[in-house]
Amino acid sequence: MRIAIAFAVGLALASTACQSPGTQHAIPAAPSGNTLTPAEVIAASMPEEWRTLDPENTLYMDFPNGRVIIELAPQFAPKHVANVKALSREGFFVNGGVTRVQDNFVTQWAQAADPARPPKTGVEKLNAEFTLSRNAPVPFDILPDPDTFAPEVGFSNGFYAARDKDKVWLAHCYGMVGAGRDSDENSGGGTELYTIIGQSPRALDRQLTVLGKVVQGMEILAAFPRGTGDAGFYKTPGEYQRYSDIKVAADVPEVQRTNLETMRTDSASFQTLVNSRRWRKDDFYKQPVGRINLCNVTVPVRVKQ
Numbered sequence: 001m002r003i004a005i006a007f008a009v010g011l012a013l014a015s016t017a018c019q020s021p022g023t024q025h026a027i028p029a030a031p032s033g034n035t036l037t038p039a040e041v042i043a044a045s046m047p048e049e050w051r052t053l054d055p056e057n058t059l060y061m062d063f064p065n066g067r068v069i070i071e072l073a074p075q076f077a078p079k080h081v082a083n084v085k086a087l088s089r090e091g092f093f094v095n096g097g098v099t100r101v102q103d104n105f106v107t108q109w110a111q112a113a114d115p116a117r118p119p120k121t122g123v124e125k126l127n128a129e130f131t132l133s134r135n136a137p138v139p140f141d142i143l144p145d146p147d148t149f150a151p152e153v154g155f156s157n158g159f160y161a162a163r164d165k166d167k168v169w170l171a172h173c174y175g176m177v178g179a180g181r182d183s184d185e186n187s188g189g190g191t192e193l194y195t196i197i198g199q200s201p202r203a204l205d206r207q208l209t210v211l212g213k214v215v216q217g218m219e220i221l222a223a224f225p226r227g228t229g230d231a232g233f234y235k236t237p238g239e240y241q242r243y244s245d246i247k248v249a250a251d252v253p254e255v256q257r258t259n260l261e262t263m264r265t266d267s268a269s270f271q272t273l274v275n276s277r278r279w280r281k282d283d284f285y286k287q288p289v290g291r292i293n294l295c296n297v298t299v300p301v302r303v304k305q
Contacts, residue, residue: 097240102232104198
């Protein structure tokens with residue numbers, strides 16, 4: 001088994017594709033009075049501040065108790081995304097299973113067939129896609145708060161991201177999805193995938209290929225029984241948590257799709273949301289922090305209006 005290595009507000013974000021690294025961005029001032037709740041921000045948002053998920057880059061993983069939906073990030077991991085879709089379309093994941101649940105770390109899933117069915121059009125291994133050039137044509141909405149793991153952090157098309165003077169990459173925050181691998185950095189390809197279900201292991205950034213994010217169904221993936229084997233693997237196939245298949249949403253009849261939209265991270269409403277969380281003050285929160293961590297920001301997702 002491959003493993004995900006076992007271990008009205010001033011600008012809150014600025015879209016800067018080519019700004020020099022280390023540029024200081026002012027943290028917006030605290031709003032007056034109690035801060036808005038996410039529900040209040042969402043209710044006041046405008047339709048143009050939302051982006052519809054692309055069915056061609058969305059996966060459905062159906063469990064007996066519900067659907068997990070993953071948005072793929074082809075701009076950051078084009079070969080891995082293409083391979084996962086090819087594996088899906090050839091039936092590689094039919095009757096697959098969650099094989100590993102390590103507490104406060106990851107849930108991991110695979111084909112989980114015995115005997116294993118080798119890929120037909122997809123492949124088992126690809127060269128790693130850990131980073132892009134800083135000059136790559138991807139948006140980057142900066143979060144001005146300081147970060148331990150990177151000079152700059154923010155969002156790229158709604159995905160948690162980080163960058164330095166040379167590279168930009170996706171970050172290991174809650175719900176992010178990556179390709180499991182062995183010690184060889186080129187030993188993964190998407191036949192085994194994982195998502196973060198606990199603390200954000202940012203030390204894994206640039207160590208594994210991150211290719212997407214769970215946008216619905218984390219309550220399913222995070223609630224499975226913890227594995228009792230090494231690194232949280234289940235000891236027997238009888239413990240696997242089975243899903244029927246992994247399907248590209250574009251291949252599912254429209255009537256069976258779950259049509260979602262996500263708040264644009266370059267929108268004024270998202271800026272308001274971030275600053276409200278940064279300076280949270282309400283009946284319970286009396287002392288605003290004035291800072292926020294990248295992985296503590298939740299990008300809103302809802303059924304398309």
